[in-house]
Amino acid sequence: MTSSLAGPLSAAVARLVQTLRPQVGPATAAGFDEVLRRLSAPLQVAVAGRIKSGKSTLVNALIGRRVAPVGVGECTRLVTRFQYGAVDRIEVVGVDGSRRVLPFDADGTIPADLDVDVETVSHLEAYLTNEVLRELTVIDTPGLGSLDSASVARTEKLLDQVSRDAVAGAEAVLYVFTQTVRADDQETLRAFTAATAGRDAGPVNAIAVLNKVDTIPPESVAGSDGEVWRAAAILAGKQAAALRPRVAGVLPMIGLLAESAESGAFTSADADALRALAELDEASWQTMLMSADLFTTWECAVPSATRSRLLAKLDLYGIDRAVRAIHAEPGITAGALRRALLDASGLDGVRAKLDGVFRARADGIKAAAALASVTALAAGDPGERQRVHDAIEQLLGRPEAHQLRLLEALTLITTNAVSMPEDLAEEVLRVGGSGSIPEQLGLVGRPPHELVAYALERAGWWRSFASFGATPAQSRVAHVVHRAYFLIWQQLRGASGG
Ligand SMILES: Nc1nc2c(ncn2[C@@H]2O[C@H](COP(=O)(O)OP(=O)(O)O)[C@@H](O)[C@H]2O)c(=O)[nH]1
Numbered sequence: 001m002t003s004s005l006a007g008p009l010s011a012a013v014a015r016l017v018q019t020l021r022p023q024v025g026p027a028t029a030a031g032f033d034e035v036l037r038r039l040s041a042p043l044q045v046a047v048a049g050r051i052k053s054g055k056s057t058l059v060n061a062l063i064g065r066r067v068a069p070v071g072v073g074e075c076t077r078l079v080t081r082f083q084y085g086a087v088d089r090i091e092v093v094g095v096d097g098s099r100r101v102l103p104f105d106a107d108g109t110i111p112a113d114l115d116v117d118v119e120t121v122s123h124l125e126a127y128l129t130n131e132v133l134r135e136l137t138v139i140d141t142p143g144l145g146s147l148d149s150a151s152v153a154r155t156e157k158l159l160d161q162v163s164r165d166a167v168a169g170a171e172a173v174l175y176v177f178t179q180t181v182r183a184d185d186q187e188t189l190r191a192f193t194a195a196t197a198g199r200d201a202g203p204v205n206a207i208a209v210l211n212k213v214d215t216i217p218p219e220s221v222a223g224s225d226g227e228v229w230r231a232a233a234i235l236a237g238k239q240a241a242a243l244r245p246r247v248a249g250v251l252p253m254i255g256l257l258a259e260s261a262e263s264g265a266f267t268s269a270d271a272d273a274l275r276a277l278a279e280l281d282e283a284s285w286q287t288m289l290m291s292a293d294l295f296t297t298w299e300c301a302v303p304s305a306t307r308s309r310l311l312a313k314l315d316l317y318g319i320d321r322a323v324r325a326i327h328a329e330p331g332i333t334a335g336a337l338r339r340a341l342l343d344a345s346g347l348d349g350v351r352a353k354l355d356g357v358f359r360a361r362a363d364g365i366k367a368a369a370a371l372a373s374v375t376a377l378a379a380g381d382p383g384e385r386q387r388v389h390d391a392i393e394q395l396l397g398r399p400e401a402h403q404l405r406l407l408e409a410l411t412l413i414t415t416n417a418v419s420m421p422e423d424l425a426e427e428v429l430r431v432g433g434s435g436s437i438p439e440q441l442g443l444v445g446r447p448p449h450e451l452v453a454y455a456l457e458r459a460g461w462w463r464s465f466a467s468f469g470a471t472p473a474q475s476r477v478a479h480v481v482h483r484a485y486f487l488i489w490q491q492l493r494g495a496s497g498g
């Protein structure tokens with residue numbers, strides 16, 4: 001168990017909770033203990049989205065090991081928490097709080113089925129010796145059901161609740177969705193809102209992944225020139241416009257390729273089989289690529305079972321990419337081929353976003369989540385509520401807690417609790433939505449003196465907006481934004497020695 005606070009904000013909130021603890025009743029105090037425990041644990045990221053959108057596949061890709069069961073089976077219907085542990089171990093946690101060790105399958109995955117009544121199981125805990133998990137705890141959820149399967153509606157309602165609870169308990173959300181033929185932007189937005197219900201998801205703590213972009217026919221996307229990744233970028237851009245400001249970005253991805261490349265599933269035998277396929281004449285090859293059925297049944301020297309195996313690991317797009325890589329470089333090694341598949345998967349982009357949004361800001365995200373929990377825990381008792389309120393106001397008044405205020409302002413804007421003219425809302429999102437000053441100012445790549453001047457100008461503007469043309473709610477946000485610009489200005493001046 002690694003336990004350390006993510007940074008100064010989490011430390012300040014931990015002190016606040018410890019100070020308040022003796023002043024609240026036993027039930028609230030127990031809740032506070034849980035808040036303290038979570039504050040010192042890694043950031044909790046829930047992977048949410050519909051069933052079969054590729055959540056478990058993505059979890060495996062991120063962890064770099066095929067450990068989460070993919071497809072069907074009881075365990076794909078349970079919440080699994082993947083966290084760092086010195087020894088690899090799976091525990092089945094019962095609804096009664098009992099814990100039982102579950103052996104891994106021979107191939108190192110969590111067994112798809114349990115030999116106990118699933119109704120008695122709360123969730124699974126998977127402890128893995130894995131560097132990624134030192135900083136992130138990843139929560140795989142069963143997911144929301146598809147809209148059109150009435151026959152399984154009951155199960156799906158239960159699953160929805162299970163997934164919602166897991167999401168509600170998390171501090172950040174990775175929302176996985178796919179582009180289905182009928183899905184329009186509104187439907188995606190509804191599904192996302194449902195997935196994140198009960199939790200303030202916003203650009204600070206939510207990232208969306210447009211998965212399975214290999215299954216999108218590029219010719220169905222105007223402007224794609226028949227290119228899968230160009231089509232993916234266009235669609236992801238549209239979804240980002242529809243989903244904002246609720247997510248920090250929409251990243252296109254082929255989870256299956258990422259999983260196969262990162263988990264060791266892609267072997268040198270697979271590379272050999274692809275080399276044999278690369279020998280086929282162009283006409284046969286184009287025919288085989290027309291469908292999964294044709295790919296496995298077409299007359300060819302590579303055994304049909306081998307082709308099915310490749311299909312399961314790479315699907316048609318990945319197979320095509322690999323064969324093209326072999327044509328381009330006939331001597332390519334299995335390792336280089338694996339790397340090419342990884343590059344074609346989009347995983348690097350997802351990782352970079354995770355680092356930039358979640359890991360870099362874990363301190364603020366965790367501190368804000370803890371304050372929200374503490375507020376909720378004390379809500380039932382007027383005395384406790386007042387004490388917690390006063391303590392939080394005092395904390396937020398301190399200069400070092402300014403980032404928390406900014407996150408709070410951001411949440412007020414993204415949840416429409418405070419409405420702002422669109423250009424101003426955009427500006428608040430920009431200032432609060434990044435940890436890098438040039439990005440906050442919207443002046444990436446500009447010279448320092450421009451940044452300094454702009455920060456000062458905007459600080460002044462927001463101060464007068466706070467005093468003059470604003471409603472009381474807008475005014476509160478405006479004060480926070482003014483202060484953010486002022487602190488940026490100070491920092492820039494300090495850096496330039498002026
Ligand atoms: N073609 C393709 N298939 C994928 C991709 N990602 C996942 N899959 C497949 O989709 C199915 C469902 O994936 P799974 O991770 O179990 O979905 P979950 O229910 O959201 O956890 C599996 O057969 C995966 O191999 C992808 O990017 N492309």
Ligand SMILES: [Mg+2]
Pocket residue numbers: 055056057069070071076140141142
């Ligand atoms: Mg799953």
